[in-house]
Amino acid sequence: MTASSYPVLPDERLAAGVARLAVRHQGRYSVETVQRLIADSYEQLAANAHVRTHLVVLAERFAAERLDALAHIESPTGGERPRVLFVCSHNAGRSQMAAALLAHRAGDDVIVSSAGTHPSGAVDPHVVQALTEAGVALDEVYPKPLTDEIVQAADIVITMGCGDACPVVPGHRYLDWPVPDPDGAPIAVVRSIRDALDARITALLDTLPGA
Template sequence: MTASPPPVPPDERLATGTARLSVRYQGHFSPETIQRLIIDSYERLAESARVRTHLVVLAERLAAERLDALSHVKGAPGCGLPRVLFVCSHNAGRSQMAAALLAHRAQGHVVVSSAGTHAAAAVEPVVTQVLTEAGVDLAAAFPKPLTDEVVQAADIVITMGCGDACPVLPGRRYLDWPVTDPEGAPIAVVRDIRDEIDALITELLASLPSS
């Protein structure tokens, strides 16, 4: 049987990202697998994008995160650190704050991801502002769609207002943090939400195994 040809990239610049990731994951994933994943990442991000200027770069970053997760699932040698995934509806507010705060507080001792069941086009500006006030940089963050790889790779999945939309897999620890959605809220309320999440992060860190 003749193998089906690889898909045609929706943007020819994706070939450069595919080449970079092929070098990075040489011996773990074929260039064809990487090409399909980077195209899929691009198309998922394009569904909610208002501006496509940086879509190629973001697709490569999303594909790399998915490949790292897939490597973990396949049992490739890795860092062995606990992996925490935050999920909310749009990945523009609560889950972004939680992931940024945990990464900031954990100082490299936890692998942190976040995603949305219906990813938005951009992170809420007020969320970036209140995190900057707390000394946490969110400038490079962008909403990411929820994919099977990151759920499968997570040791702990923390849902934040997305209800039953997040898939439940056996062997994962699931937590639900019923935190208020910051969308449209005044900055004083968003600061309170940030502090509430930070308190939950403190409890979470205390429950994780020591590195």
């Protein structure tokens, strides 16, 4: 296949990310596959982004997560770290807080993802504030759409308020956490939601192997 027949990149700066991810997955995925996925990741994020300044960087990160999920689906190995996916409607509040809290508590023992069935353009600033106050480091969090490979790769899918749009994949472990939506809530309410999620994370950790 010639370079001209590769999927078109919506931003030429994505080419560097394609090169990096192609090297990381050399022997598993072709450059064409990587380029297609990074272009799709960019377009999905751009569809809802309020600020496009960091879209190129975020698209590479999103594509890297999706490629890792695909690799896990195609070649699962025993004894791997458990993979937990949090899903809510907008991926701007509850699922972001839960994912950040679990990643903070479990460290490298758990692979954590979050996504939204209808992702928002930005994470709620009160959510960022409440997590920062709790000492949870945030690495440029951003709302992400729910994709098939991320769902398929998860061992546990935890849903929060996405209703019928929440994914259902046979054979997966599902939990539904009825936690209030922090969207538009004052910081005091967001802190209480954070603490409620943290209590649920504590209980979840007791059920995860190796965590």
